[in-house]
Amino acid sequence: MFPHPRARLIPSGAEEGIGGDQLAHYIKRAAENLDGLRPGPLFCAMRNTLASVFCYLGAWHAGRPIALLDPDLPAATLAELSERFRPAALLGFTNPLDDPPPSRADVPDPHPDLGLLLATSGSTGDPKLVRLSRQAVLSNAQAIATALSIGPGEIAPTSLPLHYSYGLSVLNSHLISGGTVVLTEAGLLERSFWADLHTYDCTSLAAVPYQYSMMRRIRFDRSKYPRLTTLTQAGGRLAPELVQEFAGQVERFYVMYGQTEATARMAVLPPDRLADKLGTVGVAVPGGSFEIDDGEVVYRGPNVMMGYAESAEDLARGDDLGGVLRTGDLGTLDPDGFLQITGRLKRIAKVFGTRVNLDDVERMLRGLGPVAVTSGDDRVTVWTEALDPAAQVRMARRLGAELRLHWSGFDVRHIDHLPLLATGKIDYRTLESLT
Structure with missing residues (x-):
């Protein structure tokens, strides 16, 4: 079941979270609000807010594919995406298009397995959408929850945008395992973020390399947050000295490797292997595997995307990849199966x-x-x-x-x-x- 009956959402500033039957009720109501919309994908301006999360979970409950987009997309980019993908509705955008979304009369309906669309995380060129099946999202959420030992007692803040695959995976992995997510739009340089971390007894924090550099500059002191036991890192290579510095402050520090094209994460370095495997990104998440083909890292697993989409017609396609992702990264595997990324095939x-x-x-x-x-x-x-x-x-x-x-x-x-x-x-x- 997704979300798990014990999962909770806590909006920043709220005294209590929303979980159990109440959470299920709100999700069902959000799904009902989508009744009557024409077929096609939904475009959601995905913020780190309760309204955005209900939009996402309501679409999931209703079986509607949804694209989670940067809420601050320039109007021209949103218009261009709307023209290409013919969404059934634009949800949550503060500056909606002057014209309604184009007609879908001449395009097929999305494939029934399609659950989620995420933009490739590039900021240049025309963004493609990554087509993720419902099974890919659920399998990766469960694999992450297993690899990171996430359960009902775990509490994580939204330290990353929810339209970013790493940030969304924090939400999904906690919801599927009965954990709690504190919804905040504050950044790591804002006092309110750290106040929430303390107020809600957060047990983990996810960050990308530049955020760890920021935390070093602001002299992050874990002793102020006694319940914080876990730090996780993905989104690029973190310098080994920073890995060691922050790993020394918490019980568990996880280095991870992932791509939007694999829903979120493909590899995890267990904390107890940091000492002897520093510099690697770990081993494949449960259900996945790696191989090296002519220097390129190739991943196999149920969390691999169905393929890219550049137009509305592409959304009707089935699974083009069969669970095999050529990552575009160069790497090596040691005898224990630990992966080291050594470069990129493309610029x-x-x-x-x-x-x-x-x-x-x-x-x-x-x-x-x-x-x-x-x-x-x-x-x-x-x-x-x-x-x-x-x-x-x-x-x-x-x-x-x-x-x-x-x-x-x-x-x-x-x-x-x-x-x-x-x-x-x-x-x-x-x-x-x-x-």
């Missing part, structure tokens, strides 16, 4: 947990002189031949504004001459060796 980087296409960033900077873009740990490095320091800062801020990421994720550096290969192409490996 894709993660900045603060968000996927960024490095070639798209270069295209954005055309006209500003010779530039090249490489990636490092949780940052993008822009190499330029012709900028003074003040202009470098302006370039970083421009990229941050256009990609809706904090500008500190872009390290703009001067170089006298970009290194070139014999073919005349930029020698990215040499640039990467300089970071």
Whole structure:
């Protein structure tokens, strides 16, 4: 059953949570509110609020596929997505489209197995939607709950956006196992977030690498939160020294590896193996497995997406992948089955947990002189031949504004001459060796 009868939701500021029969009642009512809508996917502006969660769970209860989208999507992007995917309704958007969603008269209905749509986490280019079956969502939620020993006594805050697969997996894994989720829209730099962590006796906290860097800067002190026993990390590589620093403050620190295309998470490094397997992302979650094919990490499991969708017609497709995901990451497996990620096949980087296409960033900077873009740990490095320091800062801020990421994720550096290969192409490996 989803959610579990003992699952609870606590909105920030509330004295009591909502669970059991009351939660089931609200979900049923949210599902009934969808009666009468034409066939097709629902678009939900997914906030870390009770209303958004009821929208999601109501659609799930009603058997309606739902796309959980960034509530702050630019109007032009939302209009473009609406034109491509023909949603039955736009739910929760503060700035709805001037025109109603386009007609669905000429497109087939979504596939009956389709339960959830998430945007690829890139901030450049035209976003594709990841088609996730209901079984994929449930199997990954249960696998995460098992791997992380989540049960009715566990309480987690929404420290990540719920339209992001990692943030949503925290919600799903707690709901399926009878845990509690505290719904807050506050960020880790806001006092109200830490007040909620204390008030509601939260037992775990999920974060991506840049958030751990923030926690170090604000001098996170676990002793202020006596019930906090577990920290989890995904969304990119966390420096080993930070892994060790934060693992030393709690009983359990989980390093994980995942992709939206696998619903959420594919690998977990158990806390008791941190000492001897530091630098790996662990072993496959229950029900999954890894293999290395010509250097590329290939994952098999029931949580693999049905495929991508670029239009409404694609939503009618069945399972294109058969549970096999070529991740695009390079890696190795040790004799114990622990996976180490060593690089990427494509020029894709993660900045603060968000996927960024490095070639798209270069295209954005055309006209500003010779530039090249490489990636490092949780940052993008822009190499330029012709900028003074003040202009470098302006370039970083421009990229941050256009990609809706904090500008500190872009390290703009001067170089006298970009290194070139014999073919005349930029020698990215040499640039990467300089970071």
